[in-house]
Amino acid sequence: MSSRDFDLNQTRDRLFADPQTPVAAFRFDDRVARVFDDMIERSVPGYRTIVTAIGLLGERLARPHSRCYDLGCSLGAVSLALAQRIQLPGCEIIAVDNAWPMLAQMRRRLAALEPLPTPVRPVCADLADVRIDNASLVVLNFTLQFVPLPQRADLIARIHQGLVPGGVLILSEKIALEDPRQQALFTELHHAFKRAQGYSGLEIARKRAALENVLVPEPLAVHRHRIEQAGFTSVEVWFQYFNFLSLIAIKAPASTGQSHE
Incomplete structure (x- = not known):
């Protein structure tokens, strides 16, 4: 993925810089859509590397005459990385x-970049209402952490059901650490990363307050258990930077005779 794909209409994130503005619960609205590229790259360690690598993984894992799903696509960074690498x-x-302001920006981005080697079809919908079908690859790139806790197991189970045998789920998440000392250390490391990207202490604190009870991280063990309970036969961490990581989960191939449906 070229840098221009990330930088299209990019605006510097200053949403939490004004101490006089009340801190409301974080929403993927027009204001966030305008600065999202800058926000996520300066907030999530390794984000660009993860997106680029997902494109490479898609090139290896996608199958002809199948679908790849980018669930919680935001401005479409993952979709575009896949579209530019997959040629099947x-x-x-x-x-x-489910955030129309994000999807509207993505549609404009697609229009500027088309034609792409693989077509991208944007869909505005809640993940609870999405049917996964004939999928060789499903990506949740920092999406599950925004899904209400009671709905997460069902979503992972539906993804497993909709994948073809041997299909793959890529799940990227901010995780919670089970040891309080490690949690405190990783939190400070993340804040140090954000300060190095130009965020002030005020911006970091105000954004953290906005995300309280909106972005709910879970321990890695919880993710593993949920994925295994859904029927995936292999789960491995392929990337980690502080408490941000990405997993690959593989559905059993048809030849094993295993069934978890």
């Missing part, structure tokens, strides 16, 4: 988000 007959990328 009959393959389609389904990009889903």
Whole structure:
């Protein structure tokens, strides 16, 4: 993915810089959509590396005449990374988000970059209403942490059900650490990362307050258990930077005779 794909209409994130503005619960509205590229790259350690690598993984893992799903696609960074790397007959990328301001920006980005080697179909919908079908690859790139806790197991189970045998889930998340000392250390390391990206202490504190009870991280062990309970037969961490990581989960191939449906 080229840098221009990230930088299209990029605006510097200053949403939490004004101490006089009340801190409201974080929402993916027009204000966030305008600065999201800058916000996420300066807030999530390794974000650009993860997106680029997902494109490479998609090139290796996607199958002809199947679908790749980017669930919680935001401005479409993952969808575009996949679309530029995958060159297979009959393959389609389904990009889903429930925030129309984000999806509207993504549509403009697609229009500027088309034609792409693999078509991308944006869909505005809640993940609870999305049917996963004939999928060789499903990506949740820092999305599950915004899904209400009671809905997470069902979403992972539906993804497993909708994947073809041997299909793959890529799950990127901010995780919670079970040891309080490690949690405190990783929190400070994350804040140090954000300060190094130009955020002030005030901005960091105000954004953290806005995300309280909106972004709810869980321990790695909880993610592993949920994924295994859904029926995936292999789960591995392929990337980690502080308490931000990405997992690959593989559905059993048809030849094993295993069934978890």
